[in-house]
Each structure stands twice: as structure tokens, then as C-alpha cells.
Amino acid sequence: MPDPLWSEASRRAAFEVLQQFLPRAGAEYTAQRNFDYGPARRSNVSGLSPYIRHRLIHEGEVLDATLQRYSVTTASKFIEEIFWRAYFKGWLEQHPTVWADYRSVVQALVESLDRKPELKTRYDTAVHGATGIDCFDAWVRELRSTGYLHNHARMWFASIWVYTLQLPWQLGADFFYRHLIDGDPASNVLSWRWVCGLHTNGKTYLARVSNIASYTAGRFNPQGLLAHEAKPLAEARIHAPRSLPPAQGLPAGSRYGLLVTEEDCSSESLPLQGSPVALLGAVTTNTRSPLPVGLPARKFALGAVADGVARAARYFGVPAQSAQSDSWDDALVAWARSNELDSIVTAYAPIGPVAERLASARRILANERIELIQIRRAYDTCTWPFATKGYFRMKSGIPEVLERLGISGRTQNTQHASN
Numbered sequence: 379m380p381d382p383l384w385s386e387a388s389r390r391a392a393f394e395v396l397q398q399f400l401p402r403a404g405a406e407y408t409a410q411r412n413f414d415y416g417p418a419r420r421s422n423v424s425g426l427s428p429y430i431r432h433r434l435i436h437e438g439e440v441l442d443a444t445l446q447r448y449s450v451t452t453a454s455k456f457i458e459e460i461f462w463r464a465y466f467k468g469w470l471e472q473h474p475t476v477w478a479d480y481r482s483v484v485q486a487l488v489e490s491l492d493r494k495p496e497l498k499t500r501y502d503t504a505v506h507g508a509t510g511i512d513c514f515d516a517w518v519r520e521l522r523s524t525g526y527l528h529n530h531a532r533m534w535f536a537s538i539w540v541y542t543l544q545l546p547w548q549l550g551a552d553f554f555y556r557h558l559i560d561g562d563p564a565s566n567v568l569s570w571r572w573v574c575g576l577h578t579n580g581k582t583y584l585a586r587v588s589n590i591a592s593y594t595a596g597r598f599n600p601q602g603l604l605a606h607e608a609k610p611l612a613e614a615r616i617h618a619p620r621s622l623p624p625a626q627g628l629p630a631g632s633r634y635g636l637l638v639t640e641e642d643c644s645s646e647s648l649p650l651q652g653s654p655v656a657l658l659g660a661v662t663t664n665t666r667s668p669l670p671v672g673l674p675a676r677k678f679a680l681g682a683v684a685d686g687v688a689r690a691a692r693y694f695g696v697p698a699q700s701a702q703s704d705s706w707d708d709a710l711v712a713w714a715r716s717n718e719l720d721s722i723v724t725a726y727a728p729i730g731p732v733a734e735r736l737a738s739a740r741r742i743l744a745n746e747r748i749e750l751i752q753i754r755r756a757y758d759t760c761t762w763p764f765a766t767k768g769y770f771r772m773k774s775g776i777p778e779v780l781e782r783l784g785i786s787g788r789t790q791n792t793q794h795a796s797n
């Protein structure tokens with residue numbers, strides 16, 4: 379069971395969780411993955427999401443290890459789940475207004491709570507797990523204390539939040555994002571939108587009593603307590619797609635510093651040229667929400683960045699330091715000046731709080747003639763173009779992606795371009 383390992387946010391722990399899970403990644407995962415047996419029994423799923431989310435281990439490494447052991451067919455379900463993450467990341471990257479709207483609506487809703495006592499009471503009842511719906515209240519306690527919920531529980535929870543408790547989906551997504559140790563702008567916001575019919579137009583997800591009873595192995599049976607229908611929500615805005623931003627390269631001969639953020643804590647495997655002259659770790663977990671972010675989520679992100687910085691410092695043999703504030707503008711300029719940097723290099727930050735911090739810093743750094751370069755991994759460049767419409771296109775592209783990245787399984791050499 380990976381629970382104690384989530385307390386160690388490190389690349390070492392990520393590989394240990396992977397090794398423990400691999401013997402069950404084939405037929406057993408396919409048969410068992412949908413069951414939520416409760417926090418004490420999680421071995422039917424991998425528990426890898428907090429590590430993958432912070433890229434303490436990356437998807438290419440998980441796919442490669444899986445295919446060293448199984449054929450694509452035997453592990454197809456697990457492989458497809460791994461690609462769901464790339465689908466959501468790529469889709470949000472091409473629809474940035476979804477995130478911008480979500481951010482401003484959460485801000486407005488949180489500010490409105492004090493003016494709307496009826497909404498505030500219902501919201502407080504839900505987030506304190508006092509609704510009287512046993513399963514929902516138990517998931518609130520589990521989420522707050524562990525920072526994790528099983529995928530099926532996340533779907534039931536979101537559906538009950540929207541259709542039974544009639545609360546705004548954005549406040550529910552914000553509650554998840556504040557507490558999940560794998561909290562991810564794309565997977566979280568787009569899954570909530572999927573539940574209420576905003577992602578796949580008109581298709582919603584209704585949490586049913588019989589489904590909860592079966593897939594929690596009888597732990598819960600909220601008879602008579604849940605909504606019976608799930609009408610799709612509507613929104614006025616049409617989210618027009620944009621092209622994917624082009625991948626950047628590192629100018630030859632640049633004197634650069636390497637910035638490690640919670641988006642990618644394995645910088646030593648980025649395709650860099652030469653070595654950085656300095657390292658900086660920066661965290662922005664507190665800016666996930668206008669409301670306080672849960673301790674497990676903060677601790678995990680902080681630990682992941684600390685582990686990423688320590689490994690990169692050993693690998694490159696350069697000094698490392700940490701930025702202490704949530705605003706990075708001044709910290710980045712001071713760090714770049716003191717190390718006489720031409721450029722700051724970091725792993726590409728997909729849409730989310732890190733990208734927001736970098737966008738703000740870029741303007742200030744430009745005044746100092748310091749370039750900010752974001753290096754995108756081959757895995758993202760290869761997968762994201764498949765995330766234009768529904769998941770089906772991504773799923774049918776899996777063989778092509780695996781081949782292009784050189785992840786072909788047991789008979790192949792393990793050296794590949796999946797970074």
C-alpha cells in the first residue's frame with residue numbers, strides 16, 4: 379500500500395510505488411481498478427498520480443516499465459489511463475479560456491460567500507463533511523486528511539456536489555484542487571466539467587446508489603439521498619481553440635540558471651545543452667486558490683521541489699537555493715543578477731499557477747534582458763496534438779506515440795526519447 383510513501387515526495391519513492399504496483403498493472407488492474415475499497419486498501423490502483431503530477435517520475439518512464447513487463451494488449455487499460463492525463467493537459471493547453479474563466483469565477487464565488495449566507499451555509503456543510511450523506515462526508519474527511527481520493531469516488535463526489543447539493547461546480551473543483559496531492563489544473567477542472575456536461579456537450583455523470591454500493595463493496599449505500607437526474611449545465615462562452623505554443627530551444631553558449639518548479643521535479647532529464655551555473659527551487663502551491671490550500675498538498679509539492687532541486691544540484695554540481703515568496707518576480711531577478719545569468723531555463727509549465735507566475739516574471743526579466751526559456755518534453759510535444767476533441771483521438775494515437783517515443787516494450791532497448 380503506497381499510503382506511507384505519499385509522505386515522501388521523492389523520485390526514489392515514485393519508483394518504489396511503481397515497482398510495488400507493476401505486478402498488478404495487467405489483468406488485475408483491468409478487473410479491479412473501478413473498486414474503491416477505502417483508504418486502507420488501495421493496491422488495486424497505482425497511487426502514482428502525485429508523483430506523475432509533479433514529474434518526480436514521468437509518463438514515459440511509467441509506460442516503459444509497464445511495457446517491459448506486459449504486452450500493450452494486457453496492460454491496455456492502465457496505459458489508456460496514463461494517456462488520459464496527456465489528453466487533459468493537451469486539451470487545456472489548446473483551450474486556455476477555460477482556465478481563465480475558472481480562475482475568475484472561483485475568485486468571484488469565494489468573495490460572494492459572505493454576502494450570500496444561504497450559499498455559504500450549504501458550502502460550509504459540504505466542505506466540513508456534515509451533509510448527512512455518509513459516503514460524501516467520508517470522502518471529505520479522506521480528502522482533507524490524505525490528499526487523495528479514488529477516481530470513482532472523485533466522480534461520485536463531483537456528481538453529488540453538483541446535482542444533489544446543487545453547489546457551483548467551480549467551488550467543488552476548487553475544494554479538490556486545494557486538497558489533492560495530485561491537484562492538477564487540467565485533470566481536475568476538465569473532469570469536473572465532464573461530470574456536468576460542459577466537456578462532452580450534453581453528456582453528464584449521475585452518481586447512482588447501486589453503483590456506489592457495488593463499487594465500494596457495500597461500504598456505502600446512500601439510499602434515498604441522491605439526485606435522480608443530471609441535467610447538463612450550460613455556459614454562454616464558446617471556448618475557441620488556440621494553436622499549441624511552439625517548443626523553445628536553448629540558445630548555444632548561454633550562461634543559464636535552472637529553475638525547478640512543482641510542474642517538473644526531474645530537471646536533470648530535460649533535454650538541456652551544457653550545464654546550468656545555478657539552481658533555484660520555487661513553489662507556488664498557495665496560489666492554487668483564494669482559500670487556504672490543504673497541508674498534505676502543500677507538503678507534497680514542497681517536498682517534491684526540494685527533492686528535485688537536491689538531485690539536480692548533485693547531478694550538475696552547482697549551488698542551489700530556494701525562493702521563499704509566492705511572488706517570483708523579485709526573487710527571479712535577484713537570483714539572475716547575482717549569478718550573472720543570460721537566461722533562466724525551466725521545464726515547460728502547462729496552464730496553471732506556475733505558468734501564471736512565469737508569465738508575470740517574463741515581463742520583468744525582459745526589462746533586465748534576461749530570457750526565460752521553457753523546455754518542453756518530447757512526451758508532451760508528441761501527445762498534446764492528439765487532444766483536440768474527445769479522448770478517442772488520443773486513444774487511437776497511442777501506438778503512434780509509443781513508436782515515436784521509442785517505447786516499444788520487452789524486446790526493445792530501454793534507451794528512448796520519452797523525456
Ligand SMILES: Cc1cc2nc3c(=O)[nH]c(=O)nc-3n(C[C@H](O)[C@H](O)[C@H](O)COP(=O)(O)OP(=O)(O)OC[C@H]3O[C@@H](n4cnc5c(N)ncnc54)[C@H](O)[C@@H]3O)c2cc1C
Nearest residue numbers: 423424425426427459460463529532560561562565566569
Ligand atoms: C472530478 C475529478 C477530479 C480529478 N482531479 C485530478 C487531479 O487533480 N489530478 C490528477 O492527477 N488526476 C485527477 N483525476 C483523475 C484520477 O481520478 C486520478 O488521476 C487517479 O485517481 C489517481 O490515482 P492513481 O494514480 O492510483 O490512478 P491509476 O488508476 O493507477 O492511473 C494511473 C495514472 O493515470 C493517470 N490517470 C488515471 N485516471 C485518470 C483520469 N481520469 N484523468 C487523468 N489522468 C488519469 C494518473 O496520472 C494516474 O496516476 C480526477 C478525476 C475526477 C473524476
